[in-house]
Every structure is written in structure tokens, then in C-alpha cells.
Amino acid sequence: DKTISLIAAGEVVESPASIVKELIENSIDAKATSIVLEIRDGGKSYIRVTDDGFGIDEADVELAFKRHTTSKITSFTDFCNLYTNGFRGEALASIAAVSRVSITTKTKEAFLGTSLIITGGIIEKKEKVGAKDGTTIIIEDLLYNTPARKNFLKSNQAETSKINDIVERLALINNSVKFKYINNNKVMLTTSSNLTFSESMNNIYNNAYDKSIKELPIEYIDDYGIEGFLGDNSIMSHNRKNQYIFVNKRVVKSKLITSVVEEAYSQFITINRFPIFLINLNVDPALIDVNIHPNKLEVKFSNENKLKDILFNYIKSKLSESIM
Ligand code: ADP
Numbered sequence: 001d002k003t004i005s006l007i008a009a010g011e012v013v014e015s016p017a018s019i020v021k022e023l024i025e026n027s028i029d030a031k032a033t034s035i036v037l038e039i040r041d042g043g044k045s046y047i048r049v050t051d052d053g054f055g056i057d058e059a060d061v062e063l064a065f066k067r068h069t070t071s072k073i074t075s076f077t078d079f080c081n082l083y084t085n086g087f088r089g090e091a092l093a094s095i096a097a098v099s100r101v102s103i104t105t106k107t108k109e110a111f112l113g114t115s116l117i118i119t120g121g122i123i124e125k126k127e128k129v130g131a132k133d134g135t136t137i138i139i140e141d142l143l144y145n146t147p148a149r150k151n152f153l154k155s156n157q158a159e160t161s162k163i164n165d166i167v168e169r170l171a172l173i174n175n176s177v178k179f180k181y182i183n184n185n186k187v188m189l190t191t192s193s194n195l196t197f198s199e200s201m202n203n204i205y206n207n208a209y210d211k212s213i214k215e216l217p218i219e220y221i222d223d224y225g226i227e228g229f230l231g232d233n234s235i236m237s238h239n240r241k242n243q244y245i246f247v248n249k250r251v252v253k254s255k256l257i258t259s260v261v262e263e264a265y266s267q268f269i270t271i272n273r274f275p276i277f278l279i280n281l282n283v284d285p286a287l288i289d290v291n292i293h294p295n296k297l298e299v300k301f302s303n304e305n306k307l308k309d310i311l312f313n314y315i316k317s318k319l320s321e322s323i324m
């Protein structure tokens with residue numbers, strides 16, 4: 001059983017960045033309006049996420065760290081109607097198996113909060129504490145009990161840049177949430193809430209994209225609601241770092257969407273560099289499968305050809321309207 005939890009832990013706990021992603025997604029699922037992330041040493045020694053979400057009941061705190069317990073789905077039907085980020089109920093259990101975790105959490109209804117310390121999956125201490133509404137979770141000494149895997153972590157700088165990337169994506173898409181991200185005592189990013197996607201991009205990048213990205217307000221075509229922004233040809237890039245793809249506001253990787261959007265751009269310019277864009281595709285959860293890999297980054301669409309056609313024509317028409 002211990003072996004199983006360490007193996008499964010490897011799939012979710014690929015890197016500090018994947019932990020950051022799971023924790024922030026939990027905060028978003030808990031309807032947080034403000035999320036603060038602090039990391040040290042590329043997240044290897046310290047990751048803290050504080051949110052003002054709905055917290056966890058005292059009776060459920062320990063349960064949250066058990067494998068395959070999730071408060072988010074209870075049936076197969078739920079699974080087909082998935083709107084929350086989490087659903088597998090294994091992130092906290094996996095993280096706790098390979099680190100020192102402390103959590104303090106309080107629901108609005110409770111007078112006191114609960115704090116729990118878990119080391120290598122074993123509960124060391126549980127107590128009632130005074131606390132603000134919401135949840136603070138601290139992950140220390142990642143992979144301290146699996147030294148071989150710890151050696152596979154990259155340099156602090158490389159791990160930090162992966163964290164920067166995921167935080168940026170999560171901040172962009174959750175544009176109704178206020179984010180603050182601190183790395184080794186330095187504030188890396190703060191966002192205000194209720195910005196459009198392009199405003200949010202400019203918020204993060206000090207208005208560097210002021211005139212070069214165009215907002216796409218949501219448009220519904222057939223089964224799909226498409227929104228985001230498109231960068232013009234003045235901001236083509238030498239990599240795909242600033243291509244942001246989401247499905248139902250979930251961070252995903254999608255070769256399909258990447259190639260369709262790039263192909264639409266190629267109708268107007270010879271692509272030897274990469275366009276900058278953000279696409280959030282809203283689609284009935286019953287028409288997608290996100291449970292392909294534990295990290296939930298892969299997504300599979302039913303009716304791929306229809307999606308390709310619709311997206312290609314949509315992006316092409318938006319580009320021809322004004323951008324290029
Ligand atoms: P999942 O997100 O797949 O349900 P996790 O292991 O990430 O599984 O979390 C387990 C459970 O712990 C969640 O279902 C939720 O009930 C609770 N939880 C975790 N983080 C938070 C948070 N920040 N605020 C409120 N509840 C949380």
C-alpha cells in the first residue's frame with residue numbers, strides 16, 4: 001500500500017510546478033477570490049498557498065489526504081459533467097506521501113480552524129486553532145524520503161521557471177481571482193481581479209502588449225464557446241511560451257488547438273516564428289475526456305474534425321478582420 005502511494009505520487013508530483021498547479025486548482029475549486037503563493041528554492045524546500053476559499057470541515061481534513069477521496073464527484077454522472085479542476089482525489093495524498101505538509105483551514109461556519117501536520121503521509125499532529133476563513137497549505141522538503149527521485153529535480157532556476165509558467169497560465173485564465181506570487185521574498189506577479197484576458201496579459205507584462213493583442217469576447221459556434229485574445233504579427237515569438245490554451249478554463253496542452261490556430265495564422269503570414277495567443281474553449285464536459293493522465297494536462301475531444309473546422313474558420317476570420 002505504501003508502495004502504491006509512492007508510485008502514484010510520482011505521477012502527480014512530477015515537479016514542484018505540478019504541486020503548485022494542484023494546490024492553486026484546489027483553491028480555485030474552493031471558490032477563492034484571492035490566492036497567495038510563496039516558494040523558496042524552486043519550490044524544493046518550501047511551497048505555501050494561502051486562499052480565502054470555503055475551507056475544509058474539521059471532520060474532513062484527514063480525509064482530504066486519503067487517496068481517491070474527493071469531495072468533488074460522487075458518481076459517474078458527475079464525472080461526465082466535470083467543471084472543477086480536481087476530481088481524482090489523489091493530489092493531496094500523493095504530495096503528503098513525499099513531503100512535510102502542514103495545513104490550516106477554516107470554514108465560514110466554524111468558530112475555530114483545524115491545523116494538521118503530516119510527514120511522509122503520517123499524521124503527526126491535529127489541533128484546533130484560531131484561523132481566518134480559508135486554507136493555508138505548506139509543503140516542505142519535497143521528496144525528502146525518496147532521494148533517488150529528488151535527484152531528478154532540475155536546478156532551482158529551472159524549477160522556478162516551470163512554476164512561473166504555470167502560475168502565469170492559472171492567473172491569466174482565472175481572471176476573476178487576485179493572485180500574488182512570491183519567490184525567495186521577491187514579488188514576481190500580482191494581478192487585479194475582473195480584467196479581460198488581454199487586460200490581464202498586460203497586467204502581468206507591464207502593458208508590453210498594449211496595442212498588439214486583440215481581445216476575443218466569447219462567441220458561441222455550434223457546440224463551442226470560444227474566447228481569448230490574438231497577438232498580431234509584431235509580436236511573433238521564437239517559442240510557444242506565450243501560447244495559452246485552456247478548455248473550460250482548465251490549463252491544457254493540445255496539439256490539435258495549437259496546430260489549428262497556427263495554421264490559421266499561416267494564411268496571412270509565413271510562419272517561421274510563433275504567434276502569441278490565448279484560447280479558452282468552452283465545451284460541454286460530456287464532449288471531452290480530461291482523465292487521460294493524472295496531471296490532467298491532456299485532453300481528448302469527441303468530434304475532432306468538426307472542432308478543427310470551426311476553430312480554423314473562426315480564427316481566420318478574426319485575423320482577417322483586423323489583426324494582420
Ligand atoms: P481533488 O481536488 O481531486 O478532489 P485533492 O487531493 O486535490 O483532490 O483534494 C482532496 C480534497 O481536499 C478536495 O476534494 C477538497 O474537498 C479538499 N481541499 C483541498 N484543498 C482545498 C482548499 N484549498 N480549500 C478547500 N478544500 C480543499
Ligand code: MG
Pocket residue numbers: 022025026085086087089091092
Ligand atoms: Mg485537487
